Amino acid sequence: MNKRTPLVAGNWKMNGDPSLVEGMAAALAGYDGAAQMVICPPFPFLAQARELFAGHVAIGAQNLSDQEEGAYTGEVSASMLAGAGCGYVIIGHSERRALYGETDALIAAKFARAQTEGLVPILCVGETLEEREAGKTEAVVCGQLQAVIDAAGIEAFARAVVAYEPVWAIGTGMTASPEQAQEVHATLRQTVASYSADIAASLPLLYGGSVKADNAALLFAQSDIDGGLIGGASLTADSFLAICRAAE
């Protein structure tokens, strides 16, 4: 029933060094399973990653500017990322929303900017623990998704990935249960399906938040979970590979 290609993306956050890129490239080179692997290292390692991953593993960035070019000190443009070999870019990660004040409007602008350069946005949505406990999970995640649908249009989701990352599960070891995650994923897919059944059926929906080798299989067995967005466990080849195998 599910014809979506499994996708496993590693978000290195502000971790790693050139030797991690080297080691990971060597370790992932032998992977011939069905999952599409994406590695999102910090900006300075993109060129090295492009060279060493050599098409076998797709490359993504962790952020981009909403602006095209110009006097935006410290920013990196979508065309620079595309030129550096990126196929994907993470947008609206909860760390950027919480620590850098990224709003739904800015995230929607970044999403659109990424697509103008052919980058596939990995749009992150997720609720805090307080929001979950207040029964607001669905309203929060659907609101975050809706803001981008309103700005970019539903057709844009034919070339996008959405990642559900409950904020309380990120880096805490407290993963959502497969049932909790599936419930939110189904709701997100229904939101898209209310506009287009075809786009909803083909949209990859990733789960992120303390995914490890030993909990990945049960999460990925859920009908609306098409892979994962992996933080800590993407920094070691063994655990990342085991998670990719669990997604097949």
Ligand SMILES: O=C(CO)COP(=O)(O)O
């Ligand atoms: O934020 C995440 C991926 O973007 C998840 O991080 P962890 O896998 O370390 O919980």
